[in-house]
Amino acid sequence: MGRSPCCEKAHTNKGAWTKEEDDRLIAHIRVHGEGCWRSLPKAAGLLRCGKSCRLRWINYLRPDLKRGNFTEEEDELIIKLHSLLGNKWSLIAGRLPGRTDNEIKNYWNTHIRRKLLSRGVDPSTHRPINEQHSLADITISFVKEEEKIVGFEEEKREKEERCPDLNLDLCISPPYQQENTESVQRGTSLFFPTDFLGLKTGMLDYRSMEMK
Template identity: 90%
Template sequence: MGRSPCCEKAHTNKGAWTKEEDQRLIDHIRIHGEGCWRSLPKAAGLFRCGKSCRLRWINYLRPDLKRGNFTEEEDEIIIKLHSLLGNKWSLIAGRLPGRTDNEIKNYWNTHIKRKLISRGIDPQTHRPLNEKTTTTTTAAFHRQNHPVKL
């Protein structure tokens, strides 16, 4: 069953967007707003699927997107929110206006993880890295001296 495909795959463009396609999408959304993404491509005269249009708009073309490098302040906000929320990228993005969840996730995986490791902090637990070995050693000691009876 499931949902019917959003587009006829045979008649859709794939790959890089052209400037003309970008402009058609921008113009259509300016006039009609962000309506139904499934019907937008045909209405805008684009040979793309609705998902492609939605992602292009959200991640690249929205006028309120913040471009450029992340600031130190943004880094610290991401680290703090990640320690509270984990990998809830859309919730974290909600606290950083102009940044997308995908951009923040990619930035986390390519930059912030390394930054935390270089500070001696585990990027998953946000605890000191040497704390892991202490806990593991202590657990092994207790298992050795207090075996579990089955």
């Protein structure tokens, strides 16, 4: 179930407030205070919605409202508060006595945004517009460098696939000679050259060796 309406709107007045309605609302609040806006219209003798009474009082009738244009000091304060709070107009209005949140929001959109843009400042981030453009260029250059690195890795991988690693471990052994093997099997002498592998080994006589 949705929220119930603040009052019965079927029998309420709509449109611009009359001076008589304003006087009744001001007189009631001076005597009884703001109180509950839901029951205030009936107590004040007004055929208005409670929400309409609240907005009429806050934005137009309360005695502490400031009239006229915003001052330069108020402009700078709004800019500073907006950089800290963003579009939280009710909080900003709470730090500007006599100004309403709706009034400050409208003034921001119609005047202060243009003022910041004329200064070369982004109204959303409160940073220089030129600085944001330079940061965007740096980001693009980072992307290009990353693409170069990826391309280099792919090229390196392709080369490795075309040229696989070779096992260059060499094993050196005496030359195989069939007749020497047969001589050993017959129990005869087996001789190696005297300068085998650069070593002066002399003649080795294996006549006395027995095959086991």
